[in-house]
Amino acid sequence: MMFGKPSNEPKPETEFPSLAAEPEPAPVPVPKPVERIDTIIGEGTRILGTLHCKTLLRVDGVIEGDVISDSKVVVSEKGLIKGNISAENFTLGGELTGNAKVRGKAEILSTGKLYGDILTKTLIMDESAVFDGKCSMTKAVEELKKDTLPDLPGMKDLMETKIPEI
Numbered sequence: 001m002m003f004g005k006p007s008n009e010p011k012p013e014t015e016f017p018s019l020a021a022e023p024e025p026a027p028v029p030v031p032k033p034v035e036r037i038d039t040i041i042g043e044g045t046r047i048l049g050t051l052h053c054k055t056l057l058r059v060d061g062v063i064e065g066d067v068i069s070d071s072k073v074v075v076s077e078k079g080l081i082k083g084n085i086s087a088e089n090f091t092l093g094g095e096l097t098g099n100a101k102v103r104g105k106a107e108i109l110s111t112g113k114l115y116g117d118i119l120t121k122t123l124i125m126d127e128s129a130v131f132d133g134k135c136s137m138t139k140a141v142e143e144l145k146k147d148t149l150p151d152l153p154g155m156k157d158l159m160e161t162k163i164p165e166i
Helices: 138-146 155-160
Strands: 039-041 046-048 051-053 057-059 062-064 067-069 072-075 080-082 085-087 089-092 095-097 100-108 113-115 118-125 130-132 135-137
Touching: 057 067, 067 072, 072 085, 085 089, 118 138, 135 138
Parallel strands: 039 057, 046 062, 051 067, 057 072, 062 080, 067 085, 072 089, 080 095, 085 100, 089 100, 095 113, 100 118, 113 130, 118 135
Antiparallel strands: none
16 A cells, blocks of 8 residues: 555565575685795706705706705796606606606606606606607516516526616
8 A cells, every 4th residue: 555545566475485495606726735845946046066956946047957856846947858767757848858767657748758768657748748758667577577588598687677766
């Protein structure tokens, strides 16, 4: 009723809260922990000689010599290593001219170029990556040792030979 006159408009229905269960909120993705880079060889930096590193190493510059790491080595798109690498894990986005011994995972990105041999447990290689060398998978080498070896002179000794550190 408006100003004492009856209204022809229908009365609004009273709204009741919905009894349907509200949808669960989508789970928030947990971000990957950021790896702490303790040593950076910056762009424009050139190192001659052997580099020993216990923590994560990122190479944006040039190393002419061997790299020995107890952790991960990351060579960026601008990075260049002319020497051998021994590391726990290895990511190559730049260039390595030398051999790599990787105890865990080795990854060659689409911009990566490896000119040398690699010994690793796991190898991941992007489609456009360049690899000119030989790859030996440590798990496969271990499996070969377990299998029956042919009776060729020296074959058993060859398979039991430890692979030298690079």
